[in-house]
Amino acid sequence: MAATAQGRNVIGGLSGRPEVGQLEHLREEARQERHRPEAERDAMRQERDQERQARTKAETTAATQVTAAETRLQVTRKNLQQARHQLVAAQAATGLALPELIDLSRDLGDGVRGVALPGAGIEVVARHPDGTVVLYHQNTRMGLGDPEHAPAHGRALAAAILAVSPARP
Structure with a gap:
């Protein structure tokens, strides 16, 4: 209580x-x-x-x-x-x-950028991440020298192609 x-x-x-x-x-x-x-x-x-x-x-x-x-x-x-x-x-x-306009920055995979040239004999012209310039023809790779010299070789090849191409098609 x-x-x-x-x-x-x-x-x-x-x-x-x-x-x-x-x-x-x-x-x-x-x-x-x-x-x-x-x-x-x-x-x-x-x-x-x-x-x-x-x-x-x-x-x-x-x-x-x-x-x-x-x-x-x-x-x-x-x-x-x-x-x-x-x-x-x-x-x-x-x-x-x-020629027709070409996409000059096409991503070809694995960091490779290049140009596809359908029907031109050379199917692809590519620049690899290490700087090498490579031509591809029928799945055959043709490098334009080592990475240091590839840009100069590429310009020389372009100049040679222009030199031997006729002025008018």
């Missing part, structure tokens, strides 16, 4: 009833506990809304960038087409015939 009386004494004073200040404090704690889930939900909603806004902004920015890139691509294609028409007109006016 003494323990019970002591317990009441701690909680509510000697009379066994809670004091008014303690009661108000307990009510406030209960009210805060009831509102805590609401506050957490509100914070989560606000965070979700911010994430949606950020995602929408990112999607809008990406769409704008894609549209701008597509527009630049269209302009570049149109300019290239105009340049090709001008080239054809210049060739017709001068009687000069140039």
